[in-house]
Amino acid sequence: MTQLVTAEPTAPEEQPETAKPPRGQFGVVNVFSQGFLLLWAAMVVLPLLWAVMSSFKTDKEILSSPWSLPASPQWDNFARAWSSGHIGTFFLNTVIVLAGGVTITMVVGAMAAYVLARYSFPGNRIIYYGFVAGLTLPIFLALVPLFKIVGNLGNLPVVGPYLGLNSYLGLILVYVAFSLPFTVFFLHSFFRTLPTEIAEAGLLDGAGHATLFARVMLPMARPGLISIGIFNVIGQWNQYLLPLVLLQPQSSFDTDHSVLAEGLLNLAVTQGYKSDWSGLFAGMTIAMLPMLAVYVLFQRQVQAGLTAGTLK
Amino acid sequence: MKFRRLPFIAGFLVVPVVLYVIFVVSPFVQTIFYSFTDWGGLTDTQNFIGIDNYVRIFSDDIFVGAILHNAFLLVLMPVVTILLALFLAFMLNVGGRGDSAGIRGVRGSGVYKVVLFFPQVLSVAIIVVLFQSVFRTDGRGLLNALLMAVGLVSPNDPVQWFNSPTLVLWCLLAVMVWSGVGFYMVLFSAAMQSIPREIYEAALLDGATRGATFFRITLPLLWENISVAWVYLGFIALDGFALVTGLTPDTGGGGPDHASELISNVLYRTAFTQGKFGLACAMGVALAVFSLLLAIVQLRVTRRDRIEF
Numbered sequence: 001m002t003q004l005v006t007a008e009p010t011a012p013e014e015q016p017e018t019a020k021p022p023r024g025q026f027g028v029v030n031v032f033s034q035g036f037l038l039l040w041a042a043m044v045v046l047p048l049l050w051a052v053m054s055s056f057k058t059d060k061e062i063l064s065s066p067w068s069l070p071a072s073p074q075w076d077n078f079a080r081a082w083s084s085g086h087i088g089t090f091f092l093n094t095v096i097v098l099a100g101g102v103t104i105t106m107v108v109g110a111m112a113a114y115v116l117a118r119y120s121f122p123g124n125r126i127i128y129y130g131f132v133a134g135l136t137l138p139i140f141l142a143l144v145p146l147f148k149i150v151g152n153l154g155n156l157p158v159v160g161p162y163l164g165l166n167s168y169l170g171l172i173l174v175y176v177a178f179s180l181p182f183t184v185f186f187l188h189s190f191f192r193t194l195p196t197e198i199a200e201a202g203l204l205d206g207a208g209h210a211t212l213f214a215r216v217m218l219p220m221a222r223p224g225l226i227s228i229g230i231f232n233v234i235g236q237w238n239q240y241l242l243p244l245v246l247l248q249p250q251s252s253f254d255t256d257h258s259v260l261a262e263g264l265l266n267l268a269v270t271q272g273y274k275s276d277w278s279g280l281f282a283g284m285t286i287a288m289l290p291m292l293a294v295y296v297l298f299q300r301q302v303q304a305g306l307t308a309g310t311l312k
Numbered sequence: 313m314k315f316r317r318l319p320f321i322a323g324f325l326v327v328p329v330v331l332y333v334i335f336v337v338s339p340f341v342q343t344i345f346y347s348f349t350d351w352g353g354l355t356d357t358q359n360f361i362g363i364d365n366y367v368r369i370f371s372d373d374i375f376v377g378a379i380l381h382n383a384f385l386l387v388l389m390p391v392v393t394i395l396l397a398l399f400l401a402f403m404l405n406v407g408g409r410g411d412s413a414g415i416r417g418v419r420g421s422g423v424y425k426v427v428l429f430f431p432q433v434l435s436v437a438i439i440v441v442l443f444q445s446v447f448r449t450d451g452r453g454l455l456n457a458l459l460m461a462v463g464l465v466s467p468n469d470p471v472q473w474f475n476s477p478t479l480v481l482w483c484l485l486a487v488m489v490w491s492g493v494g495f496y497m498v499l500f501s502a503a504m505q506s507i508p509r510e511i512y513e514a515a516l517l518d519g520a521t522r523g524a525t526f527f528r529i530t531l532p533l534l535w536e537n538i539s540v541a542w543v544y545l546g547f548i549a550l551d552g553f554a555l556v557t558g559l560t561p562d563t564g565g566g567g568p569d570h571a572s573e574l575i576s577n578v579l580y581r582t583a584f585t586q587g588k589f590g591l592a593c594a595m596g597v598a599l600a601v602f603s604l605l606l607a608i609v610q611l612r613v614t615r616r617d618r619i620e621f
Contacts, residue, residue, distance in 0.1 A: 033403035033418050040400060041427050044494065047446050048430065050454055054445070066457045112328035115321050127329060134336050136607055138550065140576055141600040142339035144583050144592050145346065149339060177335035180328055209320040238435045240554045245584065261437035265558050268441045277445075284441045288434060295433040299426050306432065307499045 048288070055281035062277045074278060081283035085276075089256065090263035091286070094237070096168055097259055101175035101236045106229055108176060109183030110221070114213055116184065117191035118199070128188065134181035139241060147245050150174065154250075166247050166257055174246060175236050183228050190224035191217065230298075230305030237291065240265070260287050347594040352587055365594035375595065378566075378573040379602075382550055384481055385574075386606070389488050390545035394538060396489065397496035400428070402526055404497070405504045406512070425501065428494035440558030443487050447473040447559070474560050477571035484555055484572060488548065496541050503537045504530060539614030546606045550599065551576055575599050 054062050055077055057070040082088045116128045147165075154164015163170045194217060202212045218225070240261040247257050258266065264287055267280060295302050347365055351358035369375045404421045418424075431439065446454040451470045459465040473483050507530065515525050531538075553576035556565040564581050566573035575595060583592035 030418065036403055037400060037418065037424050037428075040396075040493070041424060043490065044428055044430050047442055047454060051442055051445065063452055066452050066454065067461070108328045108331065111324040115324040119317070119321050121318070121321055127325065130337070131332065134332070136604060137340060138547070138596075138599055138603050140551075140553075140579055141343050141596040142336060143343075143579070143596065144589050145339035145342035146335065147584075148342075149334065173331060174335050177331045180332050180336070184328070209316065213324075234433060240436050261435050261554075264435075264437040265440060265554075268437075268444060268558065280441065281445075284438055288438050291433050291435070292430065295429075296426065299429070302433065303425070303429060303498050303502075306495065307502055 051281055051288075052285050055278065055285040057278055057281075059276065059278050062281070077278045077282035078286065080276070081279045081286060085267055085279050085283050086256070086258075086263060087260075087267075087283045087286050090258050090260045093168075093257050093263075094260040097171055097175070097243075098233065098236055100168065100172040101179070102229065102232050104172065104176045105179040105183055105232050105236075106225065109180055109228075110187055110218065110225065111213075112180070113184045113187035114191050114217060117188045118217075128184075131181045131184045134178075135185060139178065143241070143245060146174065150246055164250075166250055166254055168257060171243060171246050171257075174242055175239065178242070179232050179235065183232065186228045186231075187221065187224055190221050194220050226301060227305040230302055234302075234306065237261075343593045343596050346590050347597045349590045351590040351593070358590065361590075365591050366598075368591065369594050369598065374570050374573055375575070375578055377570055378575045378578045379598075381481060381573060382552075382575050382602070385485060385488065385549040385552060386546055388485055389492075389549040390542050392485070393489050393492045393496060393545055394541055396493045397541075398500055398531075398534075398538075400424075400493065400497045401500035401504055402530065404501050406522060406525070425498055429498055430494065431491040432495040434491070436554040437558070439487065439491055440554060443559060447483060449473055449475050474572075475568055477568050480560055480568065480572040484552065484559070487555055487559070488552070492545060492548065496545075499541065500534060500537060503534050507533050535614065539610060542614060543607055543610050546610060547603065550603055550606065553577055553580065575602075 050067075053069065054066075056073040056075075058074055061068065061070060112127075112131070116124055116131075150163070150170050151165050153170060154160045154167070156163065161167065163173070198216060198220070199212060202216050203209075207215065238261065239259075243259045243262050247259070247262065249256060256263075264283060267283055346358070348360055348362060349358035350361050350364075404418060404424060434442075448454075448456060449470055449472050451457060451460060451467055453473075455473070456465060456470045459471065460467050465471055472479065474480050511529055512525055515529060520528070552574045556572055556574050556577045557580075558565065560572045561567040562570075564585065565577050566581075575598070579592050579595040579599065582588050582595060
């Protein structure tokens with residue numbers, strides 16, 4: 001299955017120069033399909049290019065002639081969005097939450113999946129199906145009590161301030177918990193396919209269970225780990241609902257921990273009043289370009305990771 | 313060796329299981345419990361009121377409207393997205409010229425695959441901000457400006473998009489389809505490429521047209537992927553929270569005049585603006601029941617014998 005999507009896509013567009021010219025019927029099909037693909041590509045790219053172009057214009061230019069090029073690029077828009085629009089802070093918050101969330105998800109998820117896949121013990125099935133059941137339930141079902149649970153964690157002595165509402169760690173742990181079902185489900189089937197002989201050989205050589213996991217099994221599961229890692233990065237990067245509920249500032253003195261998604265949306269709402277359209281476009285460009293750049297650089301892995309995630 | 317096995321298993325499982333129980337299992341269970349109470353959120357006490365919350369939400373016009381709007385998206389969004397994605401994937405893989413060596417993919421299919429996939433890596437917030445300006449209602453948005461430039465819309469009467477009660481759901485549908493098609497095109501395309509070429513070549517030798525190869529070979533062999541895509545898209549159609557909140561008018565979205573309320577944003581407003589936590593929990597249970605029904609129905613409808621090749 002994973003081989004299916006990670007397999008090198010054949011390059012059907014490469015043809016020998018000596019290929020015969022297209023025959024009538026197929027030439028028409030070719031134009032037809034090119035036309036449709038081009039049309040959809042334009043529908044995807046044009047709005048994005050238009051937004052990037054608008055981020056270089058002045059507010060007046062944006063409002064008076066939406067389709068024209070900027071007279072001179074307004075780099076100031078970006079500086080304004082970064083500092084007074086707080087995009088810089090949102091960016092940093094997102095990176096912190098994402099780094100923590102994905103790292104812990106991968107470590108904890110791989111450990112659980114490994115044990116559940118390769119060791120039989122009473123309760124194994126119950127725990128495994130408990131994780132898998134989480135796949136079918138919408139986050140909205142948990143939302144209201146989750147707000148209360150995280151709020152209560154904030155009242156704990158000593159650790160409370162680090163775990164409660166509007167804290168990085170609280171949000172990170174919730175991300176981890178909600179990423180676990182899929183991560184465990186995906187890696188479970190991956191660890192099952194690894195050959196038993198190597199594990200037995202390792203144990204005979206005197207390796208402990210933990211060493212075996214870290215030194216032998218994890219490296220062998222690397223393709224699966226990369227796929228699910230990418231899947232989690234994109235999933236947690238795109239998360240909007242959980243930060244919206246769990247990162248609400250608790251008082252007017254509370255630091256704003258907003259991640260990019262909610263920060264940008266808040267900006268979009270308030271910008272309607274301040275009408276700093278160019279700043280908004282610039283903020284959006286800043287939020288959009290890094291992700292697109294990473295994707296274009298690693299497109300094969302990203303596509304393989306995401307599609308493998310869906311097909312499992 | 314044996315005696316270290318159990319501590320190892322327990323050590324590896326304790327953190328994930330504890331996290332999962334605290335943040336996932338317990339809120340799910342609590343939601344079901346609270347849905348039968350009048351919990352107001354501010355207090356920690358609540359009274360058990362039986363199925364009153366359920367009676368109330370199903371006699372509430374806004375919530376019933378939200379169910380209907382979700383149903384609209386649930387029926388149309390997966391179908392449109394899958395059809396478009398299949399069509400584009402087919403064009404990508406067998407839309408090129410055919411010669412003695414069989415049918416080839418179109419020129420530049422690699423580039424198309426990269427570009428059409430873009431929406432998948434954009435955060436939903438970016439999609440919201442982007443489409444806010446695409447669908448601006450005053451002639452300065454991308455779409456209205458374009459339509460005016462070609463003379464389809466008069467400058468004095470720009471299309472009202474998200475502000476129009478009749479158009480708003482269709483606009484939401486369009487945004488959802490826009491963001492979903494590329495991903496499923498890549499997914500189907502990978503599946504199409506795993507179909508052995510010989511099958512197509514045999515069909516072509518037997519004189520099959522491209523249309524026939526699509527309906528008789530590609531579609532049946534892709535059936536499993538399609539049914540999975542259907543379930544996933546169904547879950548997306550049942551959510552739609554960020555899009556409605558960010559794109560539709562009125563506080564918290566759902567306007568104009570409740571024409572685009574979805575279960576998710578009614579639930580959010582009921583809980584976090586109105587503080588009726590018990591009522592919101594009943595809505596959450598209703599949403600979960602719909603999700604489960606959806607998964608069961610779709611798995612039954614699309615169930616067929618798996619074809620190995």
